[in-house]
């Protein structure tokens with residue numbers, strides 16, 4: 001392994017209207033702006049809910065005119081990249097030694113650097129960071145060492161005081177990023193998993209007991225053409241020599257690669273690739289300790305969720321399953337929350353997974369968020385994946401039909 005990751009630090013969004021997206025995250029998703037960097041050339045806002053931190057950056061409206069413009073610190077800690085649509089494109093990890101990690105990656109020729117190791121300081125201390133390109137579309141990774149920094153967030157950002165984050169906690173107990181799902185072109189998964197393994201020591205984990213190591217988890221019938229491959233990183237300590245350890249205090253974030261399969265027609269992964277103009281982060285799962293309460297709070301503030309067909313909640317088996325898990329089918333159906341049960345074969349105990357997807361966040365049908373509550377289940381349930389897939393698919397097909405109708409109307413002279 002070349003670089004040791006200590007933890008996920010934040011995820012960056014690059015959007016044309018920072019205030020609009022930040023407002024959406026605050027007023028609807030109950031995030032709090034806690035730090036900002038505002039200069040005449042940059043607008044960067046950091047928002048938090050639990051340990052989940054987003055940095056919303058203003059993306060330049062045009063490509064840089066001079067090559068060295070990329071080097072300026074317009075978008076500090078993020079690559080100053082022009083991108084044609086709003087996008088979530090940087091997953092920033094803390095590492096113990098940026099210089100060493102970067103040198104190791106460079107020596108092994110594993111990745112392209114968008115920014116070599118760079119130091120930034122203010123009154124509260126200093127940080128070092130570098131930025132590398134990932135093999136997934138426009139996704140890059142900032143590697144940062146903030147062990148010599150005592151400030152609230154990062155040098156260059158000032159503190160923004162808002163109502164205490166704890167105020168809304170009981171109504172919206174989102175604690176951390178649970179997983180990041182990439183939408184990728186066909187046949188790209190093997191290359192991506194290999195890169196993450198060789199670069200950061202990511203390990204595969206199986207979504208399904210019968211999953212094939214090379215094929216991943218393939219859903220290829222009843223209109224679903226999806227290949228899912230999941231991997232996670234080991235939180236590592238360089239002082240721990242070579243043995244990685246798992247820190248139980250802070251759950252790590254999983255990564256899922258979604259690839260569409262050709263046999264079942266156009267689908268949501270293809271739609272993402274088209275509208276996003278390439279591979280990238282399709283959705284992020286926000287972990288909540290109480291999904292019903294969180295969905296209720298977010299729904300009251302205007303967040304819209306995808307819902308499965310109403311029949312999902314009245315199917316005899318599903319109703320019993322929901323009740324057995326201690327939930328009320330009516331409450332779940334109100335917000336479109338899905339439940340999957342899996343029996344733990346060793347202990348015979350049941351483990352549950354509850355999930356719901358939000359509608360896309362940007363103008364395009366690209367990035368969306370997910371709420372997820374785990375009751376012992378650590379992976380992803382097949383039943384939920386199918387139901388989530390169908391609810392998104394129905395919405396996208398409807399959107400595409402409306403779009404065609406609008407185009408037809410415009411081209412028909414009245």
Ligand SMILES: O=C(O)C(=O)Cc1ccc(O)cc1
Nearest residue numbers: 181256258268380385388389
């Ligand atoms: O189940 C999940 O949360 C996943 O992340 C799997 C997944 C990936 C892509 C889709 O379009 C739908 C489901």
Ligand SMILES: [Fe+2]
Nearest residue numbers: 181283285370
């Ligand atoms: Fe997900």
